[in-house]
Amino acid sequence: MMEKDEFEYAAPAVIFPGQTAHESAYRTAHDLLSRRFPVEALELLEPALAEDPDNIGLRTMRAWAYMLRAQLTKAETELRWLVGQDPSDAWSQHSLGRVLERQDRLEDALGPLRLAAVMSDDYDHQAAVYRVSNRISQRSE
Structure with missing residues (x-):
């Protein structure tokens, strides 16, 4: 039996038809950052940026997250x-x-x-x- 503190909910990635994983990461990160969740946005952005390090949109979201975290x-x-x-x-x-x-x-x-x-x-x-x-x-x- 799982303890109450051991439960962790992980939402699946939301990818709409015709949308790439990078577009989904961008949109989700933008939503998280606009609601002031930079840590969660960075967790989403880092894997996407590992695959596409020169993606300007994703790097813009990462810059915003760093600014919100005062990094x-x-x-x-x-x-x-x-x-x-x-x-x-x-x-x-x-x-x-x-x-x-x-x-x-x-x-x-x-x-x-x-x-x-x-x-x-x-x-x-x-x-x-x-x-x-x-x-x-x-x-x-």
Whole structure:
């Protein structure tokens, strides 16, 4: 007889007709991350990335998971790779800037944040540039 504490439920992978395992991993990880379950998302992403290490979508989800877990060095590495693959990706640029800001590397953060703000014209991206610029100005006073 199984003890109550020994029971472990593992949900099967959800794969819709015509969908690859990587697409399923991406969609499920996105759902988990939007509900703030980065550990579970990483458990799902790592095997998929072992099979396809250059999958930009999966690596984007992994960067997001690292950011949620405050694993800033890993997030920075992942985001620098993503920016290297597509410098015009505003999300990757902004996220890299935010990770650098969270590490208190404000001067390094300003470049990616500015690029993201210009590319997206998003209020949050512009606010990040303003916030970091002000923090840099306050340091030099």
